[in-house]
Amino acid sequence: MCRALTAQQLARLNRVSFRKRYPPGQLIAGIDVTEDWCATILSGVIKLTKSLSDGRQQIVGLLFPSDFLGRPFRVDSPYIAETATAVQLCCFSRQHFEELLHEHAELKQLFLERALDEVDAARDWLLLLGRKNAQEKVAAFILSMLRRMRPAEALCVESQQQFDLPVSRTDMADYLGLRLETVSRQLKRLHTSGVIETGLGRAITVRDVQALERMVFAPDAAR
Amino acid sequence: MCRALTAQQLARLNRVSFRKRYPPGQLIAGIDVTEDWCATILSGVIKLTKSLSDGRQQIVGLLFPSDFLGRPFRVDSPYIAETATAVQLCCFSRQHFEELLHEHAELKQLFLERALDEVDAARDWLLLLGRKNAQEKVAAFILSMLRRMRPAEALCVESQQQFDLPVSRTDMADYLGLRLETVSRQLKRLHTSGVIETGLGRAITVRDVQALERMVFAPDAAR
DNA sequence: CGCGTATTTGAGCATCATCAAGCGCCGTGG
DNA sequence: CCACGGCGCTTGATGATGCTCAAATACGCG
Secondary structure, three states: OHHHOOHHHHHHHHHHOEEEEEOOOOEEEOOOOEOOEEEEEEEOOEEEEEEOOOOOEEEEEEEOOOOEEOOOOOOEOOOEEEEOOOEEEEEEEHHHHHHHHHHOHHHHHHHHHHHHHHHHHHHHHHHHHHHOOHHHHHHHHHHHHHHHHOHHHHHOOOOOEEEEOOOOHHHHHHHHOOOHHHHHHHHHHHHHOOOEEEOOOOEEEEOOHHHHHHHHHOHHHHO | OHHHOOHHHHHHHHHHOEEEEEOOOOEEEOOOOEOOEEEEEEEOOEEEEEEOOOOOEEEEEEEOOOOEEOOOOOOEOOOEEEEOOOEEEEEEEHHHHHHHHHHOHHHHHHHHHHHHHHHHHHHHHHHHHHHOOHHHHHHHHHHHHHHHHOHHHHHOOOOOEEEEOOOOHHHHHHHHOOOHHHHHHHHHHHHHOOOEEEOOOOEEEEOOHHHHHHHHHOHHHHO
């Protein structure tokens, strides 16, 4: 997002920005806690979660490097932010950032378009949560992580794609609206059918990108 | 949203705006169809839906009067828009609207804040679709329709709230990620337990707003 | 009044949740 | 170096919730 700024503006922003580091599994910002800062993510992955009073949880978003964390023009964030991996942030005071948005029309434009894209992304996920079965959910998750973490290779259909999932099985379940046992079983099914290979820890190898894509985009053809 | 405009700007906008009327159940805009206009809703309710190649459908948003329809800064909308009831729109060419956004900072600001609110709303729905059971989904839907259609009375807990649901059972199911039979059964359960009264057609009377609220916000206490 | 559509109701079933072990990896400490 | 314990993950058995298929009923509209 900073690419929209002139060198001068960037310098000004840098003067008021500061870095933060977090270990994995750390709470960053909570519901009903006044947050007076926002940030862009330099490295790592952040979970945005919502939960019910009886403990049921839903991850409503995963933030990757270059994504934005925070809620300008509002004091309280409606979700909890937690690190999934180790994270580095580049933070600004919310007030400074809002001023910058107001002064720099291009930045506000960019921010607006991002917000609109986030609406679209959230609505895509609605379709997944409301209408897809466990198999399709897990396939879609793997594909979406592949795209996020390996944008270049994801396009290249031929080669095998090896990478580390950024989250635990529990988090996958909370993102997909499933239980972790179900996620585990579906991963096994994908393994058995030769579509993926699960390595040590969170490592995963996608052997057949097209098979995953068929499960996600053409559920009728895939089965 | 038009309240942010000066009389002069409003006049200018009116010069390029035009009205449209649609009967219930009519397609307004489709996926991959280039849409060169956008609109605010004057009356009626619009469904935004996404669907899979095998026919499974998910309603990803309901638009009420004063809501905005369209996707500025992008040619193609990622969803299908259909009327749920009879609808009146106030339309502008997309290009005109984009120009207006650029020229009028307050309007853009308002539009941005709306977009951010929509992200939050979509994420609330993620929690509902991913983690709530049929009972809670239906209760949440009724409550949310009550709030949308009767904002004043919804606050007043005492009196009984009578209104018409704006959508069919099928639509309710598509919005809640359920089958219409399940929706029907859950409505009956709510009726049997004295929380609501179902009248002719889509009429509904909420007898116990607090009971609904308990099901939605304190699921453990409610059962 | 009669037809088509929306809704309700019923019976059986599939998927995914739940409960309960068991396994493997890893860091700690003996 | 190995035993121990914790945690995340896998695997299995069982069951409930919500889906599917099917039919009846109610309703809106000509």
